Amino acid sequence: MDKIAGISVFVQVVDSGSYVAAGRALGQTASSVGKTIVRLEERLGVRLFHRNTRSISLTTEGARFLERCRAIMNEIAAAEADLAAAREGPHGRLRVSVPMVSDAWNAVFVEFMARFPEIELELSYSNRNVDLIEEGFEAALRIGNLEDSRLRSRKIGSFRLVLVASPSYLSRRPPPGCLGDLEHHLCLRTQNSSTGKLYPWPLGQDFVRRSERLVKRLVADHNAMLLAACLQGQGIACMPEFWARRHINSGELVMMLEAETDNRRIVSALWPMGPSSPKTSAFVDFIADKLPAIMQPSNYATTIPAS
Structure with missing residues (x-):
């Protein structure tokens, strides 16, 4: 006997209140529903219903079994809904x-x-x-x-993160020739919006100490602000390359110390x-x-x- 079919008939009998009503809902005869319940009880070794000529009611074992059966039927319904959604496409x-x-x-x-x-x-x-x-x-x-x-x-x-500055800024200060020169420049820094801590720059193995010694001209938690300030010649910024790429290609920003700031x-x-x-x-x-x-x-x- 199909176990799932037996469970489905059992749940329908409980919901309908009789074999006749369950059969009507399932498109079966009352006799067929009754035989399914009997086979299910024989397989389980317990009586699921108290029966008389007028009504049926769940036994203690039947009530316990019903809880699990409803969970099974709900899972099947959810699985069918997921498959239907997949056929319809993401939405x-x-x-x-x-x-x-x-x-x-x-x-x-x-x-x-x-x-x-x-x-x-x-x-x-x-x-x-x-x-x-x-x-x-x-x-x-x-x-x-x-x-x-x-x-x-x-x-x-x-x-990767890159160091960039505008030509106007670099015309006023000598461009950094090494990592140590950054200590003499105005730096535009980003901070963690949750902790308020400054993000260190990728300045070699000693990046934490070098980052702590940088002169802060601006601190912000959004690269859009750093980019705007950098384009206006306010200092050197360290930002994701994809933020700066268009402006580097146009000549509005200049990238520096690329080999010394290798990172991913x-x-x-x-x-x-x-x-x-x-x-x-x-x-x-x-x-x-x-x-x-x-x-x-x-x-x-x-x-x-x-x-």
């Missing part, structure tokens, strides 16, 4: 946490929207490490180390443990396909080498 609201990123990243998000018009994309921009589970996010893009065992992850790519920052997609929804899988796959090209380092003519 519905998708809430994603992303870092403060440049227009190039935003263009990828817009391209995702065009590719999946049935998904209602909700982006929350923040440089802090959000709690996906507690805050109700279905996915996140995160830079740096991953420490939450409740999450699944996929490496998307990596980028990992970007990963995160989502809660368990089966992934079609919309979450679609987002992660799309980002993994499109975003790495934006983060790849470029070769520039407008750089100042170390002396």
Whole structure:
């Protein structure tokens, strides 16, 4: 006997209150329903119903069995709903946490929207490490180390931080020829929006001590502000290359000490443990396909080498 079919008939009898009503709901005869219940009881070795000529009622064992059977039927219904959703394609609201990123990243998000018009994309921009589970996010893009065992992850790519300044700033001060020269320059610094601590610059093996000795001209928790100040000649900034690339290519910014500041920052997609929804899988796959090209380092003519 099909175990699932037997469970389905048992639950329907409980919900309908009689073999006749259950048979009507299932498209079977009352006799067929009764035989199914008898075979189920024989297999289980217990009586599930008290029966008389007028009514049926659950036994103690039947009531206990019903709890488990309802859970099984609910799981089957959920599995069928998931498959139906997969056949229909990704759709519905998708809430994603992303870092403060440049227009190039935003263009990828817009391209995702065009590719999946049935998904209602909700982006929350923040440089802090959000709690996906507690805050109700279905996915996140995160830079740096991953420490939450409740999450699944996929490496998307990596980028580098670069030191940049405007030609107008460098016309007023001698360009740094080595890492030590940075102590004599005005520096535009980023800080962690959660802790308020300054992010160190990638200044070789002794990067922490060197970063602590830099002169702060500006501190902000958004690269857009650092970029604006840097373009206006207010100092040297250290920022993701994808923020500065367009301005380096145009000559508005000059990159310096490239060999001495070699570094990589990992970007990963995160989502809660368990089966992934079609919309979450679609987002992660799309980002993994499109975003790495934006983060790849470029070769520039407008750089100042170390002396």
